[in-house]
Amino acid sequence: MKELEIRSKEALSSLLSTVPLIEIRNLKTALQTQAWNPDFIVEIEVSGKSRFLICTIKANGQPRFVTAAVLQLRDYVIGKEINATPIVIAPYLSPVTRQACREKGVGYLDLLGNAWLSFDGVFIDRQVADKPSSEHRELKSLFKPKSAQILRTMLREPNRAWRVSELSYVAGVSLGLVSNIRTALLDREWGQTTSDGFVLRDPPALLDAWVQVYEPPLGERKKFYTTLHGSALEKAARSAVSENSNGRALFASFSAAQWLAPYARVSSHHFYADSEGLEKLIKALELIPASKGENVVITIPKDEGLLLDTVEAAPGVICTSPAQTYLDLSVAGERAQEAAEHLRQEKLTWS
Structure with missing residues (x-):
């Protein structure tokens, strides 16, 4: 001192x-x-x-x-x-x-x-633009995949009070990690303790910090072309993502935003999937691999938590959650920024 x-x-x-x-x-x-x-x-x-x-x-x-x-x-x-x-x-x-x-x-x-x-x-x-390297490292650590599972769980129900053991079970992570994240949120006054448990205090501030350091998820990104379009494409995609017996597939990025908070249509369609879900999408959408001119992009993320953080925007329409969709749009290029802000205003405002 x-x-x-x-x-x-x-x-x-x-x-x-x-x-x-x-x-x-x-x-x-x-x-x-x-x-x-x-x-x-x-x-x-x-x-x-x-x-x-x-x-x-x-x-x-x-x-x-x-x-x-x-x-x-x-x-x-x-x-x-x-x-x-x-x-x-x-x-x-x-x-x-x-x-x-x-x-x-x-x-x-x-x-x-x-x-x-x-x-x-x-x-x-x-005001200076720089942050100390320790602060940057702490923020990056706070939003790593396993930690992010905790944050996404809490953002889905931002008013819910959680016991550490309960949050550990629902998020699928260790008790120790939940305790560490709890401390980090308390230190930044993004969370608070109540008689009923731990609850988010300032979800907007948490999301603001997350989007500043967010990077596209690691994984295999595959590009395809389909001749399907309009209602035929929509019907085939809904069929593929709603069928749960073989693997997981879900609408992501621009495609998820179109169901959650429609803003501006784009010509490409985006999905997250595991390997079996990829095969479902290839079959249902009649996909052809494309080195250029693709209109379907499927990402197989290393972080399996992304495939679990979902909402059903309409019957049979499984999408990434509003928070995850917002984060993905934030790094999808300048054209996506307005769609991201529209989604946030529609689905991510808290009192």
């Missing part, structure tokens, strides 16, 4: 020195008592007026930890008869955390360079 405190003081001093109106008078560590105290206080002069910057340092800048610090800072400042501005400092503060600080009127600074301060005619608002 000592090194972090030194770096925090240096970063704040450097930031303040960029404003000609500000003169730093004193920087001292706050006296520690049994009651809560800030980590250090900076006395400054702004155009002849004295002001105190009340600073607390958090080693972890996730919302769960910063929220408590914000409340403590506000209570501390309210109890002082001085011109004071509360400030949170951390190695990294996510956009969600920074927004929460601004809404509470609490300044912030992270060691990557993000900063927001507003007092006595001084206004600093800095």
